[in-house]
Amino acid sequence: MTSRHVAEEPIKKVAIFGGTHGNELTGVFLVKHWLEDGAEIQRAGLEVKPFITNPRAVKKCSRYIDCDLNRVFDFENLGKNRSEDLPYEVRRAQEINHLFGPKDSEDSYDIIFDLHNTTSNMGCTLILEDSKNDFLIQMFHYIKTCLAPLPCYIYLIEHPSLKYATTRSIARYPVGIEVGPQPQGVLRADILDQMRKMIKHALDFIHHFNEGKEFPSCAIEVYKIMEKVDYPRNESGEIAAFIHPNLQDQDWKPLDPGAPVFLTLDGKTITLDGDCTVYPVFVNEAAYYEKKEAFAKTTKLTLNAKRICSSSH
């Protein structure tokens, strides 16, 4: 008896994006390096294109110029009439959609890896946008297995209101890669080595898949976003408490009801309400202060993927 499986088209076009946020330096410098010397990212029969997505923000070493590039790949922004009045990142998004998309079309790139850093203690993280994507679940399972014993976590952002319009979403298979902790504007060698390994294993997976290797059904543990939590604020909207020392750096660790979450500027502890254990991520991420997000609550669940193999074999 054969198990149910999914036959997929071979992968032809892959892009690796760096500098979507101009001050997240690992992706910026890996992509710049691969533009000079791309031998390590080439695989037989596969087009792999490294690309700097937000060159003006990279030059300025800031997250963005006018607005967050990684939030504007929705059809409304991508369809706006070009004019000088559009924010730089919206104009840039349209260019990127032209080069690597169009989003949701036959012509779009098969896979886009988008390289990010966080100031949070999240280690190696893969971001999944769709819980039913067998191909990416298989890929993430492969990367996780190869990286072990180095932990690799999977963050599922599938949510009716909290999912956002990412740069990578123009590809058929969007992959977010997030490695931390690393301060903005800093390039750490250890983080760089980890991200480089994640890309190597991902490209190896694609190569094996294209060569006809079968990947048996598998299961992976993922952390699915539940809600974002803002900092407590005073009457003028200023932050009145910060992440409690017990929660700082504890991304992916269980946080139980009643556990300390915030400490106010005058020393009072605020605890987790609700009645379920959650798994916090993006704890104290620098870029999220302006997004009013102190951390995100996730719930842990298991995703299953069917056996896959390339349809050309």
Place this chain on the structure above:
Amino acid sequence: MCSLPVPREPLRRVAVTGGTHGNEMSGVYLARHWLRAPAELQRPSFSTMPVLANPEATAACRRYVGRDLNRTFTSSFLTARPTPEDPYEVTRARELNQLLGPKASGLAFDFVVDLHNTTANMGTCLIADSAHNVFAMHLCRHLQLQSPELPCPVFLYQLPGEESYSIDSVAKNGMALELGPQPQGVLRADLFLRMKSLVGKALDFIELFNQGTAFPAFEMDAYRTVSRVDFPRTEDGDLAGTVHPELQDRDFQPLRTGAPMFQLFSGKTVLYEGEATVYPIFINEAAYYEKGIALIQTEKFTFPVPALPPLSPDP
């Protein structure tokens, strides 16, 4: 050794400045906190003024808007005729010079404590201008003795013959606290609480001095600049690599001849080739990329600090 004169009068006017760099959050939030709760900074013999030094950079959560404020307190900036083209920080430096100075005048504040963070693993670093600053050396010593569980290395930043340029230099005396590692734009509870406690202890020291306490002579260990080292660069001036994993986070640890310093993207390692053992600090500080500094090599040295004589009681 020529020492700066020690105060012969109680220190009555003290300031604590935060947000001199707008994305170094411990000082930003402490200044804001103390502006709302100034009583915490008062002592029986003097009052302390909290100052948010660079409000525009703080609002933008950037180090600075026009230029680095903490390099702008030189006589050329402070005394030049104001023009509409002046960067914001030049205008702000003149305002702060009016508020806390004027620099090198009898009207200036007695002491300024300036609050900073670094992305480097500097721990609790106490920064003063030079070994000649006897009062500041005693204050640093007091902080070290009051925090036995916490190493508090002292960095003396001023190069011989160099004009002072930092915010605390507009006061008669001052020092800076440099706590790390903390990313720019992030407020960590541990560093906030530690900095708050250190400022309290610094004010306690001034109070003890004002009350007539004598402080005996001692030997001080400190670090002073030998040279600044840039990242390896490509022909275009872009980074060709970064700090080696074996050197990353090892601020104030000895770096010996032949030890790895940088790791290139090509995989090659660059070794430290100097002959003398140095003590690198500010290793991989985010704000120094644009200054062309990957780290500062320092030397460790020991020097005697003379006793701080007690103030004579009021007649």
